[in-house]
Amino acid sequence: MKDIDRAVEALRTEFQGTLFTPDVGGYEDARILFNAMIDKRPAVIAQCADVPDVQSALRFARETGLEIAVRGGGHGVAGAALTEGGIVIDLRRMNTVDVDPDARTATVGGGATIGDLDGATQAYGLATTGGRASTTGVGGFTLGGGSGWIERKFGLACDRLLSVDLITADGDPVRASETENPDLFWALHGGGGNFGVATAMTFRLDPLTDFAIALLLWPAADGPEVMRLWRDVMDAAPDEAGGGLIFLTATTEMPFVPESLDGQLAVGVLVTWIGAEQGVRDLVRPLLDRKPVGELITAIPYAQLQSMLDDPPGMRNYWSAEHLASLPDPAVDVFCAQAEGMIIPSGSQHAILRLGGAVTRETADWPISFRDAPWVVHPFGVWADPADDERAREWTRDLRAALEPWSTGAVYLNFTGDEGHERVVAGYGKANYDRLAGIKSQYDPGNLFHLNHNIRPL
Template sequence: MKTHIDNAALKELRQGFSGEILLPEDAGYDEARKLFNAMIDRRPAIIAQCAEVQDVVGAVTFGRRLEMEIAVRGGGHGVAGKALTEGGLVIDLRRMNGVSVDPDARTATVAGGATMSHLDRATQPHDLATTGGRVSTTGVGGFTLGGGDGWLARKFGLACDNLLAAELVTADGNVVRASERENPDLFWALHGGGGNFGVATSLTFRLHELAGVTALLLLWSPAKAPEVLRVYRDYLETAPDEVGGGALYITAPPEDFVPGHLVDHLAFVILVAYAGPEAEARDVAAPLLALGHEGEMIAEMPYADLQCMLDDPPGYRNYWSAEYLKAFPDEAIERFCERAGDMIVPSPSQHVLFPQGGAVAKGPTDVPISWRHAPWVVHPFGLWENPADDERGRQWTRRLREDLRPWASGNVYLNFIGDEGRERVIAGFGQENYQRLARIKAQYDPQNLFHLNHNIAPA
């Protein structure tokens, strides 16, 4: 890939460009290239901060003509840092963050650079929502195109299950629309296939009635975790679909509801994110509330506020992975709890177990997602400040996966992992789905222009 910028081509790109073009010497360049994962430090030759679809068309055409490596940035949350390229072109969509809600049709159309916060704040006044990520700063585009698992997934399905249409700028600079009726093969590929097929400039979603949610955050000392987790596992087998959430170890924050002996120490947490009012939530969660927790925060709130509750602080070094489980027996619980002792504490790291089931398991099977029927997912989510902790953080993540491998399905949600090799990418889709995706990739991006992602090689 070339890194030299042709001045005549750059002048042509600037003409009619509504956003802003940033070069390394420009003010704002260093801020614009920061990603959520502070481990990533790359210097693109040019950052095209697009303000409209034609800016994206111009940037794609420019990058292809100059044979530059192209990265596409939405939220910039991906742990592997694929939203940035060394010496290439970044197509930055963050200025394209508008959301249009049709409350009568119960749909929302979202520009390609919007975050979950933009979407949730727009739908909240109408008492409507759709499945989003578990933090407000996640980009809607990358989240959805990778599948999209979140607090509401057991009730409303994955984000891609609620995708009605998408608009993309493809590798040849064309603007293409995909839905069940328009380019249906491409629409199928966008249900998990990620950013392999073009730059998503617009996504339209189905919305659901949701006046509010209730968060129940229950804390215990780590010694109580195995006992509590066994009850939680059994509880989820019959819990209604309205129950989202997870079980996790965290560094307990200095909040009023946290006992003093847990502050800045490892704590075990059950989070119930209930799609409904507090009275219902307390009744449904009664088996968990009876377990003698040491601290609690229980509150009914707008869904958009729940989305902000566990926002990950920027500026930390990140390493994540995941393992999907076919079962979670007592031995697996013991291994999960023991490995929490390897976490970096204090830090914002999370040693997480998420339940699936509900609408996730009941959702459409004819989509390129291999992991939706696993009842559990283990998600070590590492964040720390000191580069000296990098190897320790990676080893904790890898060892947790290894500990739980006897019960693993072999499938994986690619939004939860970084660069883990081609076989893991295939495992995210399944072999047959991968082959079909590769044929669709060859139709829309035969030269693999969009390869900075969990890449599908053109057939």
């Protein structure tokens, strides 16, 4: 330990950011992640101020042999942004977003969140696909593929990438784009944090000014009929429409929820709409005819929607996903029946999302396996009491298993935790995984970056 202490003191002399060790004030706050189930104590948390800090922290890790975790937003459910006894390369201070409104591009620091990105681009009436929560880190979200509310119109977040600045395991700065290191650029469209530390990403933007939502609510018993209506509406909807259907605990903290549903299991539909409010009203008319007990239809800034569904910090989390090739009536019945296994009341969401549109039409051959799936089931467990841990995991696993007859076998890895190596391969497809392993061998042959959905070097 004395050798580590001396190495830390040597690192301090060249480090512009802040170094936290267990004996330094602020350490406990610095190690908190989104998922309260993760409780690890790193030896060092290196909050980097710039690229040289990232290089110094990597050199320190190589010299000391400490395990490396990389933290952008710290939102991943598996807690890979933290390491027990290792070093966390924490990018949160590197969170600038520089927008060029004329070129319609945004260059985003490796520690920026979706909220940072959306706020900066909205000021110019521009946007790119973000996640479904403002606290998610842009880096991990994008490098894992990047599925969000407006993907049916604009594609996945990684489809919008123009370049990525990366620091490799050797500490070398590398830029990946269509013309610079194109194999690495290909790998970063879904391959996650396997190849280095992403310190900056540049995105293509599109105009987005008018935006609206419809949020409708019914008692849970109405779930099968509502879900069939919603399915048919979304099957016929243009790419401007997105959203999902969710079983959740209703709460009168939302002003449109009636007292009769407070604390009860309910079924909700969220339809997002790129355009004026009347467009979403017209689209959801069949659902309005089904007389929801709660209703909110309004124009809203896109960035505001992105933060509306943020979960409170300090909750325990366990998620997964199953991508479906179709959603026939028997699958609807199974999905609705499985909602009874949720923890009520809690922040858990028994969700299914509509994909398709630009996600499916995009022709780039990125290492992403789920593009062709029109639906994704997403059990999103959020609860407070550790005594409910196993119950929440069981509900998640049971929902996946129940929908397996309609599954494509693909998976969006950002929606999952550590579910084994076979699921990682399924996230890319076997041929893509093998190619990724070869690229991993070039940029990280020692697998220093292994706290992720890991691609093993050849």
